[in-house]
Amino acid sequence: MDKIQGIITYINGPVIKAKNMEMFKMREMVTVGEKRLIGEIISIDGDIGTVQVYEETTGLKIGEKIDSTGKPLSVKLGPGIIGNIFDGIQRPLNFIYEKSGGFISEGIGLASIDLTKKWDVTVLVKEGDTVKEGSVFATVKETPLITHKLMIPPGINGKIVYAEKNGTYDLEEVLLKIDDGKTVHDIKMYQEWPVRTPRPVKERMPIEKPLITGQRVIDTFFPVAKGGTAAIPGGFGTGKTMTQHQLAKWSDADIIVYIGCGERGNEMTEVLEDFPKLIDPNSNLPLMNRTILIANTSNMPVAAREASIYTGITIAEYFRDMGYNVAIMADSTSRWAEALREISGRLEEMPAEEGYPAYLPSRLAEFYERAGYVTTLGDDEASVTIIGAVSPAGGDFSEPVTQNTKRFVGAFLGLDKKLAYARHYPAINWLSSYSGYLASLNSWYRNNVSEDMMNLRGEMLRVLQEESKLLEIVKLVGEDVLPDEQRLILEIAKLIKIGYLQQNAYHKDDTYVPLNKQYRMLKVIKLFYEHANEVIKKGIPISKIKSSQLYNDILKMKYSIPNDYKDEFDNFENQIITYFDSLIEAYEG
């Protein structure tokens, strides 16, 4: 019998309709037309099916055929993912480059990881063993940094009736046969998984550990948790991408999945050029060894932009299932929402707010829900952390994507235009940002940094809040009329803002600062504040404090004291104490 084919009756950009589709399945992957473009069925109504196409439809004609692939839009998960760069439907961009040159053409066909590549496999099980879903049966050293654990795919449990020995295999070779009592399953080095379905876990666990990023304003003031979610909204040029790149470079995740979703081509090229040269502070190996890139740039087909988010999160979940802590960055989720809007518009669906479809909030929720700290099927503790950039229209946070994202994320790192204009980077606004993880992370900070870390944080944040109130007054009357105690608050706030919150991503040491240095820096500021306060209470004028060399030294301690400091902070603290003691002595004496 001939395969059933759909017949195209309607073409409107990435959205096409076809008749004769009653045998097709919702969300099935199909090939479209003579060029065999890749598409996905997004609705079926009687015998009419609607397909979103992941490649340009230029040249497509009415009457061309649609073929079933028999499976939903899926990714192939196995060795060869790390260090690679894929398009929105997991086709390696290097493969596309080889096939179509520097410019991407349509009709490339399906491709994913290289199935013919051979890997050294260490097999951990033998014939007769009983295995269950999610358990690790073999390992492959995928990069010098990452051991790729080959797992029994979800849903398969049983007895091994055949097992290969250690050796070199390609991805298509059968390594195990498992008899589950009804069927015998062939297990290879890779598994396939539909991108829109979350991969199962054993159970979700409470959040307790921070994702350490080396960025002071995040780690100290608005921490993101491993397994948590964060949004970085901001107008153009405020630093979303820079912040995401900083997190991709320095955060203490085992695996990074970076999705360039509808953003600039050069930003992906930058990662490709820089990451192989950057050294991970934890492992001393190039960062590319733990990084996976997904790129659907702004000028690539819009439907694949929609898919890229799911491709990314599915890959992240797969590495989580091996027991790794994975962090995923999506830049920008607004472009994904706009892709939803564009497709929805072409489907002539009823728009809700600002033309976005009514299902925008539920799609956002589903995405962020795929983050979490979990026990895997293989009984490991692991996590997926999601950090999404949001690009609000007009820089206005009241628009639907920002507002709906805010409902579903745990930390909100709002970027501020005014700070960016003054080149205060990272331009994270300390008054409007928040982290909902403070309470859950409190004891971690207590046990791993210092008893008083979170208290210090609170005090310094209060200084900043106080400053903002005082600045309202200063705007009307000038600084000179404030009493010295209040002027001191302004000066301390300046120390915090310039000396602490500002962090130069281009400075070789300041780009990443370990937690203990963050803590010591904060303590220095606190110490200075306490002593200065005492001195002012004694009536010593504030000019003595501002003009002291120490004040300037604090502003620059981030550069002058190395990350692997020895006694520099102790000395600094002693200097502060000595300076103020002698100031009081001179004044009283």
Added chain:
Amino acid sequence: MNIIKEYMQLDKIEGPLIVLSGVDNAAYDEIVEIKTNSGTKHGKVVQLHNDKAIVQVFETTSGMSVKDVSVRFTGSPLEINLSKDILGRVFNGIGEPIDDGGEIFGGVKMDVNGRPINPVARRYPRNFIQTGISAIDGLTTLIRGQKLPIFSGNGLPHNQIAAQIVRQAKISEEEGQDFAVVFAAMGVKHDDAHYFLKAFEESGVLERVVMFLNLADDPVVERIITPRCALTAAEYLAFNHNMHILVIMTDITSYCEALREISSAREEVPGRKGYPGYLYSDLASLYERAGMMEDSSGSITQIPILTMPNDDITHPIPDLTGYITEGQIVLSREIFQRNIYPPINILPSLSRLMKDGIGEGYTRDDHPAVSSQVFSSYSRVQEVIALSQVIGEDELSDIDKKYLEFGKAFEEKFLKQDFDENRNINETLELAWEILSILPKSELDRIDSKTIDAHYRG
């Protein structure tokens, strides 16, 4: 063999769209030729439904009737013919020669829609282009292969700035490497087009300029094609002939208005301010055509110009542009009224690529810190000005008075320069030190002490 069918009747004419039925074998996006009493027009297929095709006509549809036409599907997307002979030539908005040089022969045909550059095939831009304009070179440095738009307003001197860049910019530094300027005008006035023509002539680059002109009285819909023709020509010269290309596109606002017109004729769900929801993707399909590629030593640097409606930077056109381009140069009416040329408001201006193209080995080692300091101090100036308007200048503290002085010097000495004043990067940075030295050393909190000691005056 395929017999080319002609269709002699339309169902409907609606604004820039025509609808035909009984069509077979038409392809999405293909070009259609429409013969009417008043000459041949072109259009492209924007939607197909069974035997019905919706065609967007590039020229005006006024005067067209549903009879008296003959429509032919060409079977290919819009292509233009390109060879090196395009240098020095003038084309209309859909790429047809309008000077007296005749057709382009013997070249290659290229689809004006282009195709996305594969990110793995890009080279990251890192080379500084000296424009001779201090505010740009010092603070929003232009990098070869960058897309850096000018956000302007009606009546502001964006054309002069673009002309000055064309005249002074060292687009190509290496010996023997060719450069050219591709100029795309969308809905600009005859005067403005003429201004550029004269400016190119005076800079002696006319024979290296390729012009694509859609003027204010030319068909609106044609504007959608104009930048695509220009960028296709740029890609051809940059990537087939390894030339360094500067593309000037003006006015992006007219381009977007044309898009809005078509979108509303198609009754699409509008996004903000009536602009179509796909405005971002559409603009990206232009701006992302800047850059450099692995297998070529050429480059495309874009300077799009847009006029912000009501000088509003949050309007969708500047907003979406800023989200795609690698920075922006923002002009200010307020500074212009104070008679300062170029009236660049540096605070919202930004060059994202400068970080990799300035500093030691590129411009000068103090450049990154100096520019950061100028931004930070000048933003403080704005606060001081606001305060002085409340309490009066006399009541300001001494340090605030210094900031006012710095602000004035910044605008009068650093920012302000003549239309034909060409400053090299050293002169620009020295000027920056001259004005920064107005402030006490302790205020220079973005620069390390070693650098301060080496350059601070006084």
